[in-house]
Amino acid sequence: MKLERVVMLYRHGVRAPLQGEAEESLAHEAWPVWSTPESRMTPHGKAGMRLLGVYDRLWLTKEGLLPPSGCATTAQVDIWANKEERTITSATALAEGLAPGCAVPVGHLAADAHDPLFEPIEAQAVPYDPAAALSSFKTAFGSADKLMARHRQAVRTLENILDCRHTHPACDLASVPGDVKIGADGRGIDLTGPIATTSGTAEVFILQYIEGLPLDQVGWGRASPARLSEISRLHGLLFDVYVRSPYMAPRIAGPMGRRILDTLTADNAPPVTLLVGHDNNIAALAALVGVDFHIDSYGYQDMPVGGAIGFEVLKSQKTGKRYVRVIYQAQTLDQLRTLTPLDLQHPPVVQTLRMKTCTVNGQALCPLKRFTSLMNDRMRLED
Numbered sequence: 001m002k003l004e005r006v007v008m009l010y011r012h013g014v015r016a017p018l019q020g021e022a023e024e025s026l027a028h029e030a031w032p033v034w035s036t037p038e039s040r041m042t043p044h045g046k047a048g049m050r051l052l053g054v055y056d057r058l059w060l061t062k063e064g065l066l067p068p069s070g071c072a073t074t075a076q077v078d079i080w081a082n083k084e085e086r087t088i089t090s091a092t093a094l095a096e097g098l099a100p101g102c103a104v105p106v107g108h109l110a111a112d113a114h115d116p117l118f119e120p121i122e123a124q125a126v127p128y129d130p131a132a133a134l135s136s137f138k139t140a141f142g143s144a145d146k147l148m149a150r151h152r153q154a155v156r157t158l159e160n161i162l163d164c165r166h167t168h169p170a171c172d173l174a175s176v177p178g179d180v181k182i183g184a185d186g187r188g189i190d191l192t193g194p195i196a197t198t199s200g201t202a203e204v205f206i207l208q209y210i211e212g213l214p215l216d217q218v219g220w221g222r223a224s225p226a227r228l229s230e231i232s233r234l235h236g237l238l239f240d241v242y243v244r245s246p247y248m249a250p251r252i253a254g255p256m257g258r259r260i261l262d263t264l265t266a267d268n269a270p271p272v273t274l275l276v277g278h279d280n281n282i283a284a285l286a287a288l289v290g291v292d293f294h295i296d297s298y299g300y301q302d303m304p305v306g307g308a309i310g311f312e313v314l315k316s317q318k319t320g321k322r323y324v325r326v327i328y329q330a331q332t333l334d335q336l337r338t339l340t341p342l343d344l345q346h347p348p349v350v351q352t353l354r355m356k357t358c359t360v361n362g363q364a365l366c367p368l369k370r371f372t373s374l375m376n377d378r379m380r381l382e383d
Contacts, residue, residue, distance in 0.1 A: 257375055
C-alpha cells in the first residue's frame with residue numbers, strides 16, 4: 001500500500017487552565033498559579049507541538065508526501081486552525097517543526113468570527129434543537145447517573161487527589177445526583193452532578209503534569225501518572241453528554257467531516273492537510289466516523305492534548321484500489337511533560353483505529369468509495 005494523502009485533525013497543545021475549569025473550592029490547599037494567562041498556549045505547549053511537527057515531517061517525507069529538502073509549497077501542505085490563540089499558536093508551532101525555516105502559511109478566520117468547521121452551531125451552519133439533543137443523549141446513554149455509574153472509583157481517586165474526603169464537611173462527589181436538561185435560556189443543554197464537577201478538574205491536573213510543573217504542584221503531589229490516567233476518563237465522559245450522541249455528532253462534526261471527505265477525494269487536493277481545533281471536534285468526528293480510541297497514559301475516549309485523529313488514503317499497488325485508514329497520533333503524558341524529542345525510532349503513540357462498520361478482510365481499512373458513502377449518510381442531518 002502506498003500512502004497518497006493524509007488529513008490530520010489536531011487538538012491544540014498545552015494551555016493554561018480555563019477560568020472556572022477546576023472546582024477549586026473543593027480543595028483546602030492553594031492551587032498552583034500559572035504564569036501564562038488563562039486559556040492561552042504555554043511556551044511548553046508550543047514546544048510540544050513543534051516536536052510533533054518534526055516527527056510528522058520525518059514520517060511524511062519517508063512516505064513521499066513532503067520533499068526531502070527545501071520548502072513544501074501550498075500545493076503540498078495546507079494548514080488551517082480555529083481562530084483561538086491556542087489553536088493558531090499550535091498550528092504555527094506544527095508548521096515550524098514540519099517545515100523549519102519555511103514560511104508555511106497558517107490560515108484562520110478573524111478572532112470575532114465563528115468558523116463553521118470548528119463551531120458549526122455558533123456559526124449557525126447547522127440546525128440545532130436542544131430538545132432533540134437531550135432526547136438523543138437519553139436514548140444513547142440513558143442518563144447522567146447511568147453514564148457515571150461505572151466510574152465511581154475514578155471519582156474517589158479524584159477526591160483523594162483533592163484531599164477533600166478529609167475536610168469538614170467531607171466531599172462525596174460520586175453520590176451527588178446528576179442531571180442533563182435543557183438550559184434556562186432554552187438554547188442548549190446543561191449538565192449537573194459528578195461529570196460536570198470532575199471533568200474540568202481532572203483536566204487541570206493533567207495540564208499541570210504535562211506542563212512540567214514540579215511534582216509537588218501536580219495535584220499537591222498526590223496525582224501520580226497512574227492516577228491521572230484513571231481520572232482522564234472523567235474528562236472524556238463530558239463529551240458523551242455534549243457531542244457523541246447520534247443527534248449531536250453530525251452537527252458538531254458534519255462540516256469538518258465534509259471538509260475531510262472532500263480533501264480525501266478531490267483530484268487536486270494537497271497530499272498533506274493539517275487542521276487544528278479542540279477536543280470536542282475530535283470527539284464528535286470519531287463518533288461520526290464510528291471509531292473508539294484509548295491512547296496510552298490517557299483514559300478511554302479522552303482526547304490527548306496535542307493529539308490528532310488522522311485519515312490516510314492508501315492505494316494498493318496490485319489492484320489500484322484506494323482505501324481509507326483512520327489513525328490516532330499523540331504524545332504520552334511523559335513524552336509531553338519531558339518534551340521528549342520524537343523521530344521515526346522514537347515516535348509518539350500511533351494507533352490504527354478500526355471503523356465499526358467497515359473493514360477489509362479483518363483489517364482496519366475501508367474502501368474509499370465505501371467510506372465516502374458511509375460519511376455522506378452519517379453527515380445527513382435528520383430532523
